[in-house]
Amino acid sequence: MATTASIHxxxxxxxxxxxxxxxxxxxxIGLQYYFLALTAVFVGMFLSLLMRIHLIWPQVSLxxxxxxxxxxxxSLLTMHGTIMVFFVLTTAxxxxxGNYFLPIQVGAPDMAFPVLNMxxxxxxxxxxxxxxxxxxxxxxxxxxxWTGYAPLSALPNSGPGxxxxxxxxxxxxALFCIASLMGALNFITTTLDLRAKxxxxxxxxxxxxxxxxTAILGLLAFGVLLxxxxxxxxxxxxxxxxxxxxxxxxxQVMGHKxxxxxxxxxxxxxxxxxxxxxxxxxxxxxxxxxxxxxSRKPIFGYKAMAxxxxxxGLLGFMVWGHHMFMSGMSPYSAFAFSIMTMAIGxxxxxxxxxxxxxxxxxxxRLQTPMLFAIGFVSLFVSGGLSGPFxxxxxxxxxxHDTYFVVGHFHLIMGVAAIFGIFxxxxxxxxxxxxxxxxxxxxxxxxxxTLAGTxxxxxxxxxxGLAGQTRRYSQFTEVAYQTKLIPLQTFMTYAxxxxxxxxxxxxxxxxxxxxxxxxxSDNPWEATTLEWTTATPPPxxxxxxxxxVVYHGPYEYGVPGxxxxxxxxxxxxxxxSH
Amino acid sequence: MATFSxxxxxxxxxxxxxxxxxxxxxxxGGGGGGDDNGYSDYGxxxxxxxxxxxxxxxxxxxxxxxxxxxxxxxxxxxxMDERSGSYVRDWMEVNLPTALLLVNTLVLLVSSVTAExxxxxxxxxxxxxxxxxxxxxxxxxxxxxxxxPLTALLGLGFLFGQWAAWRELQDRGFAxxxxxxxxxxxxxxxxHGVHLAGGVLxxxxxxxxxxxxKPVEARRIVVDVTVWYWHFMALLWLxxxxxxxxxx
Ligand code: HEM
Ligand SMILES: [Cu+2]
Numbered sequence: 001m002a003t004t005a006s007i008h009x010x011x012x013x014x015x016x017x018x019x020x021x022x023x024x025x026x027x028x029i030g031l032q033y034y035f036l037a038l039t040a041v042f043v044g045m046f047l048s049l050l051m052r053i054h055l056i057w058p059q060v061s062l063x064x065x066x067x068x069x070x071x072x073x074x075s076l077l078t079m080h081g082t083i084m085v086f087f088v089l090t091t092a093x094x095x096x097x098g099n100y101f102l103p104i105q106v107g108a109p110d111m112a113f114p115v116l117n118m119x120x121x122x123x124x125x126x127x128x129x130x131x132x133x134x135x136x137x138x139x140x141x142x143x144x145x146w147t148g149y150a151p152l153s154a155l156p157n158s159g160p161g162x163x164x165x166x167x168x169x170x171x172x173x174a175l176f177c178i179a180s181l182m183g184a185l186n187f188i189t190t191t192l193d194l195r196a197k198x199x200x201x202x203x204x205x206x207x208x209x210x211x212x213x214t215a216i217l218g219l220l221a222f223g224v225l226l227x228x229x230x231x232x233x234x235x236x237x238x239x240x241x242x243x244x245x246x247x248x249x250x251x252q253v254m255g256h257k258x259x260x261x262x263x264x265x266x267x268x269x270x271x272x273x274x275x276x277x278x279x280x281x282x283x284x285x286x287x288x289x290x291x292x293x294x295s296r297k298p299i300f301g302y303k304a305m306a307x308x309x310x311x312x313g314l315l316g317f318m319v320w321g322h323h324m325f326m327s328g329m330s331p332y333s334a335f336a337f338s339i340m341t342m343a344i345g346x347x348x349x350x351x352x353x354x355x356x357x358x359x360x361x362x363x364x365r366l367q368t369p370m371l372f373a374i375g376f377v378s379l380f381v382s383g384g385l386s387g388p389f390x391x392x393x394x395x396x397x398x399x400h401d402t403y404f405v406v407g408h409f410h411l412i413m414g415v416a417a418i419f420g421i422f423x424x425x426x427x428x429x430x431x432x433x434x435x436x437x438x439x440x441x442x443x444x445x446x447x448x449t450l451a452g453t454x455x456x457x458x459x460x461x462x463x464g465l466a467g468q469t470r471r472y473s474q475f476t477e478v479a480y481q482t483k484l485i486p487l488q489t490f491m492t493y494a495x496x497x498x499x500x501x502x503x504x505x506x507x508x509x510x511x512x513x514x515x516x517x518x519x520s521d522n523p524w525e526a527t528t529l530e531w532t533t534a535t536p537p538p539x540x541x542x543x544x545x546x547x548v549v550y551h552g553p554y555e556y557g558v559p560g561x562x563x564x565x566x567x568x569x570x571x572x573x574x575x576s577h
Numbered sequence: 578m579a580t581f582s583x584x585x586x587x588x589x590x591x592x593x594x595x596x597x598x599x600x601x602x603x604x605x606g607g608g609g610g611g612d613d614n615g616y617s618d619y620g621x622x623x624x625x626x627x628x629x630x631x632x633x634x635x636x637x638x639x640x641x642x643x644x645x646x647x648x649x650x651x652x653x654x655x656x657m658d659e660r661s662g663s664y665v666r667d668w669m670e671v672n673l674p675t676a677l678l679l680v681n682t683l684v685l686l687v688s689s690v691t692a693e694x695x696x697x698x699x700x701x702x703x704x705x706x707x708x709x710x711x712x713x714x715x716x717x718x719x720x721x722x723x724x725x726p727l728t729a730l731l732g733l734g735f736l737f738g739q740w741a742a743w744r745e746l747q748d749r750g751f752a753x754x755x756x757x758x759x760x761x762x763x764x765x766x767x768x769h770g771v772h773l774a775g776g777v778l779x780x781x782x783x784x785x786x787x788x789x790x791k792p793v794e795a796r797r798i799v800v801d802v803t804v805w806y807w808h809f810m811a812l813l814w815l816x817x818x819x820x821x822x823x824x825x
Contacts, residue, residue, distance in 0.1 A: 112625055181636045189629045193621075219632065223639035231647065234764070239754035242647065246659065258656040258667050258757055263647055270643075
């Protein structure tokens with residue numbers, strides 16, 4: 001509560017440390033989150049490349065890790081998944097872009113609680129350091145996957161990485177939960193309480209809606225994961241038996257009794273399914289914003305878009321059981337979870353059709369942000385279509401824990417959310433850094449990434465149908481699977497190319513930061529509030545002015561208007577016709 | 578909390594659907610008037626701090642929802658018995674030191690009352706600020722009882738009592754890892770204790786600011802939200818106590 005004392009509109013700080021390190025400015029904090037995620041994504045990508053190499057050349061000893069034993073592979077996989085889900089997909093869209101642009105888009109000078117905002121970033125940072133530390137302790141990184149299923153995760157002697165490494169993993173997740181709760185508190189309060197005059201909820205850009213709903217999901221979900229993590233720490237270190245039944249490890253009876261591994265699964269997935277929406281909703285918001293702007297058309301069905309976000313958020317809390325069809329749950333519960341899961345297809349389809357409806361007949365400008373937004377829709381559809389398959393218990397039983405699931409969630413959650421981040425980066429780069437990114441490099445980046453993504457993840461569906469299991473380190477010795485090796489090899493080459501082209505992005509990002517052509521205040525001719533202020537925005541966002549809002553966020557191509565768009569802050573009403 | 582609820586009303590949504598068409602001029606959004614979204618005036622800050630507190634409490638509630646559902650599930654869970662090879666219920670009723678816990682409860686409830694006195698005292702002082710600023714007007718010596726330190730002290734008393742209850746539990750043979758039921762007793766009381774300890778720190782912070790030159794309006798915000806948080810912690814304890822007592 002101490003933070004409430006410090007919500008004075010703070011003056012711009014002078015010293016380097018207050019300005020760039022322990023800054024209270026939401027824009028600086030947003031960039032800190034963004035660069036943290038950028039670091040994390042390259043770590044995560046490197047780990048995935050090691051896995052892909054090992055899958056087709058199991059004998060090769062690899063840089064930094066040496067010889068890959070099955071448990072090394074599991075460590076790589078665990079760290080890859082955890083870093084990607086938490087420190088990339090949760091960090092960049094919400095902590096990064098949400099922090100930077102939510103206050104500006106609603107017309108506020110900063111977040112509601114700046115000190116809390118700073119604490120939230122630094123807690124995330126410590127969480128990241130903690131998880132990276134797991135690589136360097138005795139026994140190495142944990143083996144239990146990003147889902148951390150007990151009892152594997154609950155018994156320190158169940159494998160090499162399950163000693164200190166696993167404790168660091170749980171501690172990191174717990175810190176991440178606390179940081180995300182602080183962030184959610186700030187996002188919700190800012191949205192509800194700091195909107196400018198005239199900025200009604202239904203005039204908010206859909207980006208703000210998506211950050212807002214994401215924050216609500218985070219508020220309700222992260223506390224549950226935090227509790228689950230604390231129970232796990234107790235089981236691991238203080239001998240309690242929340243998750244561990246009577247078990248024998250290596251011929252040795254463990255002291256636990258009576259715990260339930262399924263309890264972990266329930267708590268984890270109660271968080272876990274909303275988490276996948278925490279990753280994807282901000283991407284949906286950006287996609288809506290970009291598609292409308294670059295089609296020069298109002299978003300098709302603004303209200304439906306906002307309500308669909310709410311519906312997805314709500315239903316997202318009722319479907320966690322679809323991850324547990326194999327756990328021996330009652331067929332009646334499985335049926336209920338199955339129906340609920342397929343119901344999410346409805347709001348998802350509404351969003352998809354509204355994006356297409358917005359594109360339809362638009363005067364489309366195919367610049368890089370738009371390419372990535374369209375790519376997002378493509379991936380969302382291709383990944384989403386396999387969802388209703390997995391949502392049926394009879395189909396999920398053979399498909400669960402195969403590459404089919406890996407294909408499904410990489411397309412829809414992994415790469416779609418990453419495309420959202422790319423779209424946001426190319427779209428807001430001019431506002432954040434005052435320069436334009438290179439279009440040609442952006443196009444190269446887009447087309448190769450899109451093709452590469454499909455080349456990597458589409459074949460996974462076939463592998464899964466053919467019975468190739470997930471989380472296995474070697475297939476080359478298994479007779480019935482040797483026929484699939486050419487496909488695996490193809491995917492590894494595709495991964496090389498796709499990861500390679502990310503260096504083009506990295507180059508474009510840093511080169512444009514210093515050498516790109518100077519950007520005007522509103523290079524995309526967009527309507528929302530961030531484009532009404534200077535580039536980059538001043539410390540209090542609007543340079544002493546307080547914006548007043550007169551229009552909805554997507555007034556493009558208004559008949560009778562002087563230009564083909566009307567800024568939200570434009571007081572002029574257009575004569576009716 | 579009556580003052581708060583007015584902030585999140587959605588004003589006249591008919592005027593403001595996003596997509597298309599021509600909007601009439603501004604209707605007031607969330608900022609509640611004021612030229613600068615009320616970013617820095619005290620009334621708006623108080624409202625914002627209260628809203629933030631409520632949202633933080635939602636997160637706390639979710640933590641306890643998770644722990645409660647774990648409790649209920651584990652309590653009803655049958656366990657395979659190694660000897661007979663059949664499912665049995667292994668839930669062991671904890672012999673709670675109920676009398677001691679009742680004393681602790683009383684201490685906490687009293688602290689909630691003193692906290693409320695602190696809140697009202699400072700609210701009154703804020704109301705008197707404009708009067709005091711009239712030259713020549715004196716409103717006499719307003720008595721300022723140190724309710725905040727007293728509340729913090731009672732809070733510490735409660736925490737000490739909880740610790741004594743833990744000792745008592747151990748003497749009765751219920752350690753943290755003795756049985757699932759005793760694990761939950763420690764877990765729930767400790768989680769509540771940590772939250773209350775945060776409240777004690779906030780109380781002390783609020784008390785210390787009264788020694789500084791901070792304007793009373795700013796201090797009132799700290800006191801106000803801390804006290805609401807404190808009341809909630811009392812309520813939460815009643816819930817936990819009831820759960821442990823009646824769903825042993
Ligand atoms: C129509 C929409 C969707 C449906 C019907 C659906 C259905 C499912 C089902 C049934 C599973 C469990 C498969 C198994 O483990 O056997 C699953 C896994 C998964 N889904 Fe979806 N899904 C949908 C959308 C999404 C979205 C939007 C995301 C992410 C943003 C997502 C991310 C994931 C992830 C990460 C997993 C795998 C988790 C793991 O086991 O490690 N899904 N999905
Ligand atoms: Cu799910």
